Amino acid sequence: MTQHDQQSTRSTLAPEERTRCEVWTRVMGYFRPVSAFNVGKQGEFEERVHFDESRTRH
Numbered sequence: 001m002t003q004h005d006q007q008s009t010r011s012t013l014a015p016e017e018r019t020r021c022e023v024w025t026r027v028m029g030y031f032r033p034v035s036a037f038n039v040g041k042q043g044e045f046e047e048r049v050h051f052d053e054s055r056t057r058h
Protein backbone atom coordinates (compact mmCIF):
# COMPACT_ATOMS: atom_id res chain seq x y z
CA MET A 1 0.00 0.00 0.00
CA THR A 2 1.46 3.36 -0.96
CA GLN A 3 1.29 6.51 1.11
CA HIS A 4 -1.31 7.88 -1.31
CA ASP A 5 -3.47 4.77 -0.86
CA GLN A 6 -3.23 5.09 2.91
CA GLN A 7 -4.30 8.73 2.84
CA SER A 8 -7.32 8.05 0.63
CA THR A 9 -8.33 5.13 2.88
CA ARG A 10 -8.16 7.32 5.97
CA SER A 11 -10.35 10.00 4.45
CA THR A 12 -13.12 7.55 3.51
CA LEU A 13 -13.67 6.15 7.01
CA ALA A 14 -16.53 7.51 9.05
CA PRO A 15 -15.74 8.34 12.70
CA GLU A 16 -17.77 5.37 13.96
CA GLU A 17 -15.72 3.04 11.72
CA ARG A 18 -12.39 4.09 13.21
CA THR A 19 -10.73 2.12 16.02
CA ARG A 20 -7.71 2.68 18.24
CA CYS A 21 -4.46 1.20 17.03
CA GLU A 22 -2.27 -0.56 19.58
CA VAL A 23 1.39 0.38 19.05
CA TRP A 24 3.99 -2.19 20.11
CA THR A 25 7.73 -1.70 20.37
CA ARG A 26 10.72 -3.80 21.31
CA VAL A 27 12.37 -2.90 24.60
CA MET A 28 15.26 -4.90 26.04
CA GLY A 29 14.51 -7.83 23.72
CA TYR A 30 10.78 -8.01 24.49
CA PHE A 31 7.82 -6.65 22.54
CA ARG A 32 5.43 -4.61 24.68
CA PRO A 33 2.49 -2.32 23.97
CA VAL A 34 3.42 1.33 24.41
CA SER A 35 0.18 1.89 26.34
CA ALA A 36 1.58 -0.37 29.10
CA PHE A 37 4.61 1.90 29.62
CA ASN A 38 4.80 4.18 32.63
CA VAL A 39 4.84 7.96 32.01
CA GLY A 40 8.64 8.17 31.91
CA LYS A 41 9.03 5.31 29.46
CA GLN A 42 6.28 6.75 27.22
CA GLY A 43 8.24 10.02 27.16
CA GLU A 44 11.40 8.15 26.14
CA PHE A 45 9.44 6.41 23.37
CA GLU A 46 8.27 9.78 21.99
CA GLU A 47 11.88 11.05 21.91
CA ARG A 48 13.23 8.10 19.92
CA VAL A 49 14.82 8.86 16.56
CA HIS A 50 14.19 6.41 13.73
CA PHE A 51 16.49 6.08 10.75
CA ASP A 52 16.71 4.13 7.52
CA GLU A 53 19.66 1.76 7.85
CA SER A 54 19.90 1.24 4.08
CA ARG A 55 20.85 4.91 3.68
CA THR A 56 23.77 4.57 6.13
CA ARG A 57 25.56 1.76 4.29
CA HIS A 58 28.35 2.54 1.81
